[in-house]
Amino acid sequence: MSDIWDFFQHLFNPRWIFLYFGNTALFILLAIVFAETGFFIGFFLPGDSLLFTAGIFGEDLCKNFYNVPFVVIILIVAVMAILGNMQGYWLGYKSGKLLYEKRDSFFFKKKHLILAKLFYNKYKTTALIMSRFLPMFRTFAPIVAGAIRIDFKKFMIYNIIGALAWTFSIMLAGHYLDKSFPELKNHLEWIILLIVLITTLPIFLKMKISKSKKLNFL
Known part of the structure; x- marks a missing residue:
């Protein structure tokens, strides 16, 4: 049990993933990218910082994956991000209305x-x-897209463009x-913290919900 807890603690240290897993680090990266966009529990996963760290350790990833060019590694990650969004769309399409009725839990917050619904309505x-x-919106945007059918x-066009960008x-x-x-590798923790701040700050500045205002979300 302690080993599992240690793994989840290290999961938020992207550098550890690439140094510890070595040859299998790319597969860990792909799994996290897919889970972050494909399942509503993936909102807590470190997508941006993990991709940035993958760029820093790009040469190692290439060597451990048949010495392919780095652009191939990026395309593989992009494909996984596209598939993750497709899974999120399917999840929203099949159970979107039920999710709005689901009770809050550790992995799910209504x-x-x-x-994400407000964000989608605006843009x-x-x-x-x-x-x-944007963390969190990355997870729920495809679910909302599927829920509102x-x-x-059209979804796939924007899905592909977004994943590649x-x-x-x-x-x-x-x-x-x-x-x-x-x-740069010696100051990775500070850089990751900066990435988190840059990507989450717009959420708190632009997206505010009034508790007293009742909205019809479906």
Whole structure:
């Protein structure tokens, strides 16, 4: 039991994932990317910081995966992000209304779903692209899209664009920053903290829910 707890504690340390798992680190990365966008419990997973760290350790990932070019690694991650969103869409399509009636638990907070609904109402289908760069919204945006039955072809267009923009921008940023500043690895904790602040700050500045206001979300 303690080993499982230690694993989840280390899960929020992306550097540990790449140093500890070595050859299998890419598969851990793919599993987390899929889970973060494919299941509503994935909102707590460290997607942005993990992609950035993957960029820093890009050469190691390539060596451990048949020496493929780094762009291939990014495309593989992007495909997994696309599949994760498709899973989220399916989840929302099949059980979206039930999720609004579901009680809060450790892994599920209804307010997160409501925030994503408001975000989607404001930005429409482009929310699927924007949400990729916002923790929590990244998880719930495809679920909302499925729940309100948006056209699947339109959903896939924005899904693919968002996944490619997210993976390429963050992973390349980590990759080339490491090339320019090799000592970056020594201050990774502070950089990850900065990424978390940058990606979560807009949520608190722009998305506010009035407790006294009653909204019809379905």
